[in-house]
Amino acid sequence: MIWYILYLSKVFKLDDIFTVFILIFVLNFKVTISISETQRMFFILELWGMILAIILLIQNKLPQRNYINISLILSILVALSYLSIFVSYFDKAILKMTKGFIVTLLSALAIFSAFEKHKNEKLLFLNTKNKRSILRSILFGISVGLVLGVVNYLFMNGNNKLHLNVNLSCFVVALSPAIYEEIVMRALFYAFSINLLEGKIETKFQRFTCWFMMIIPHVIVHTPDSFIYGGITSGIISIIIYILVFGLPFAVLQRKVDITSSMIAHGFVDFIRFCFGDCHFN
Numbered sequence: 001m002i003w004y005i006l007y008l009s010k011v012f013k014l015d016d017i018f019t020v021f022i023l024i025f026v027l028n029f030k031v032t033i034s035i036s037e038t039q040r041m042f043f044i045l046e047l048w049g050m051i052l053a054i055i056l057l058i059q060n061k062l063p064q065r066n067y068i069n070i071s072l073i074l075s076i077l078v079a080l081s082y083l084s085i086f087v088s089y090f091d092k093a094i095l096k097m098t099k100g101f102i103v104t105l106l107s108a109l110a111i112f113s114a115f116e117k118h119k120n121e122k123l124l125f126l127n128t129k130n131k132r133s134i135l136r137s138i139l140f141g142i143s144v145g146l147v148l149g150v151v152n153y154l155f156m157n158g159n160n161k162l163h164l165n166v167n168l169s170c171f172v173v174a175l176s177p178a179i180y181e182e183i184v185m186r187a188l189f190y191a192f193s194i195n196l197l198e199g200k201i202e203t204k205f206q207r208f209t210c211w212f213m214m215i216i217p218h219v220i221v222h223t224p225d226s227f228i229y230g231g232i233t234s235g236i237i238s239i240i241i242y243i244l245v246f247g248l249p250f251a252v253l254q255r256k257v258d259i260t261s262s263m264i265a266h267g268f269v270d271f272i273r274f275c276f277g278d279c280h281f282n
Contacts, residue, residue, distance in 0.1 A: 041221040049184045050103055052192045056110035059195065063112035070125065071108035074179050075101045081176035084169045100180060107184045114191040118199030121210075123187055124258040141261035144249055145268025151245055152269055153276060162276040170274035178267030185218040186251065187259055214254065215247040 062068060078100040085093045115122035127133040156162060193210045194201075201207050219242040227235030246269070253262035 038221065038224045041224055045185060045217055045221050046099075046103055049107055049188050052188060053103075053106040053110035056114050056192060056195055057106070060110075060113035060117050063109060063116050067112035067116075067125075068109065071105055071112065074108050074183065075105040077175050078104045078180050081172055081174075081179075084173055100176060103184055104180055107188045111183065111187050111191045114195045118194050120199050121194045121197075121201055123190065123254050126260040127258045137258050137261040138264060140253065140257050141264025142268060144253060144261075145265035146272075148245060148249060148265065149269045149272035152273055156273065156276060164275060166275045170271055173274055174267045174271040177270045178263045181218060182250065182254070182259060182263045182266050185221070186214050186262070187254060189213040189217055190254070211251065214251040215243055218250075219243055219247040 063071075079097040082093045082096045082100065085096075111123075112125070127137050153162070190210055190213060193213045197206055197210075201210060220239060222242060223235055223238045226238035230238075250262045250266055253265055
């Protein structure tokens with residue numbers, strides 16, 4: 001199966017990936033199984049991400065040792081984020097920890113291997129040019145995260161009465177979306193796009209599609225319920241809001257600063273969300 005997909009990856013073009021993703025999103029609404037459309041879309045995206053990661057690793061081999069170590073650390077942190085449900089939901093926690101570790105590890109390794117091969121359009125994991133650049137990444141991440149976290153709080157506050165509850169578990173749980181979603185659902189799709197383009201973005205459409213794959217997959221997995229309960233108009237509005245408020249800022253951080261800054265920003269947004277009573281896993 002993987003070898004067949006690997007063959008397809010050689011004949012696919014970037015616009016094919018663009019089209020396939022839209023088709024998957026639409027067809028997701030036609031499938032009737034016990035889990036919700038949003039959960040199913042997350043599962044599909046994770047499965048697709050694993051396939052893309054394996055393809056990249058087969059094509060580009062493993063990255064350098066330091067990137068392997070970084071990948072392991074990120075994967076362990078994602079797995080540890082499920083400790084809050086370890087006692088109450090042991091089986092579920094083990095499953096999620098295992099899945100989170102494996103998918104994050106494969107995705108991170110694939111990203112680093114692709115960027116080692118295609119250096120011109122690569123994303124920096126952390127800008128280590130000097131101490132100032134490292135501090136800049138951290139401050140950018142914190143600043144953007146705080147602003148978007150407040151915006152997200154205002155959205156939440158419009159629908160529910162919120163109560164502040166700051167605790168360590170909120171921080172731990174936030175590690176999963178901060179790392180997992182920025183690696184698996186954003187950077188990986190960009191890396192695969194760059195790999196398809198052999199490291200060269202030469203047209204406006206190619207550039208647009210690279211941005212599209214950094215933003216839209218992660219955005220629309222959060223929106224199926226908006227289409228189901230609010231209709232097409234509500235769904236489209238939700239997608240636009242997610243793009244402008246979350247997807248685009250995180251993607252810009254990855255492209256213009258580094259992946260670490262986007263993970264910090266994403267983590268702050270979810271930490272603030274979890275502190276106001278939504279500290280749970282799907």
